[in-house]
Amino acid sequence: MIETVFSAELPVGEHLLIQKNRIVGTGGPGPRIAIVTGVHGDELEGQYVAFELARRLKSALHLLSGTVDIYPAVNPLGINSIQRGMPLFDLDLNRTFPGNGNGPMAETMTAAVMDDIRGADVCVDIHASNIFLREMPQVRINELSADQLVPLAPLLNVDFVWVHASATVLESTLAYSLNSAGTPTLVVEAGVGMRITEEYGRRLTDGILRLAAHLGAWKGDFYSAPEPIVSHDGEVSYLNAEHAGIFLPRAKHATVLHEGEVVGIIADPLSGDVVEEVRSPRAGLLFTLRAYPIVYPGSLLARILGDIQ
Secondary structure (H helix, E strand, C coil), X not given: CEEEEEEEEXXXXXXEEEEEEEEECCCCCCCEEEEXXXXXXXCCHHHHHHHHHHHHHHCCHHHECCEEEEECCCCHHHHHHCCCCECCCCECHHHCCCCCCCCCHHHHHHHHHHHHHCCCXXXXXXXXXXXXXXXXXXXXXXXXXXXXXCCCHHHHCCCEEEEECHHHCCCCCHHHHHHHCCCCEEEEEEECCCCCCHHHHHHHHHHHHHHHHHCCCECCCCCCCCXXXXXXXXXXXXXXXXXXXXXXXXXXXXXXECCXXXXXXXXXCCCCEEEXXXXXXXXXXXXXXXXXXXXXXXXXXXXXXXXXX
16 A cells, blocks of 8 residues: 655645555564665665565565555655755755654654654665665664664675664664664665665565564565674775776675785876775775776775674
């Protein structure tokens, strides 16, 4: 059943509409699970998950107990215009939660989304990377919520779980606000901006069904991935460019590197010289790799997860 979460008329003659697909199983009472994506308009990986999950659930309602709410486009204006933030308002929607029902329109909108999701037994907030970086499927967790969320994260079929220090977590995100309100929320990062990686989407869809089965909501089939690595901030190395130019990867994304292995080179198109050879400072998993080739000093090129077993 398609339901309206928020609706507003815009001054430019357009209509802002946030909708959800509420799928109620015929297998009896059960938990409520919320699947959210499209908070950033340039992150499209979750669009495929929303489609595939709804398709699979609707074809087997007798195997579903309880309710699954799918929110495919929390930022429909951003998705329609392929902009990360919310156009017309020039803001990052994931910096406006929990919102304010009596505030400006953007905050009224995020407050309505919060109120609609609040109380779910679990929420999965799906993100992709931006257009610059490609990410392996991962769950990112604030250490303040780690005790509750780390046991659930492996069920989503991700490759690893990254527990962040609380000092680096913004309190104005949807996930932080929901976790603070008592709704357990897992943040997934996978793929690259403005693209859909169907392989990742299928894995995550199966992971959501696996999570639903764990909660007693799903009696159907699902794929179970191997146990992911659980990491902390101190185990992650960041590789940043020292020169401007074009970054050409030489290592394959999502592989384990040796210490000193070449991750890529930075070339100068004007001089025809290789101005930098980027090497891994440690042995570890290359879980983030730059997808957009133009770089400047300081540009993030890769993240490597060390101390893996």
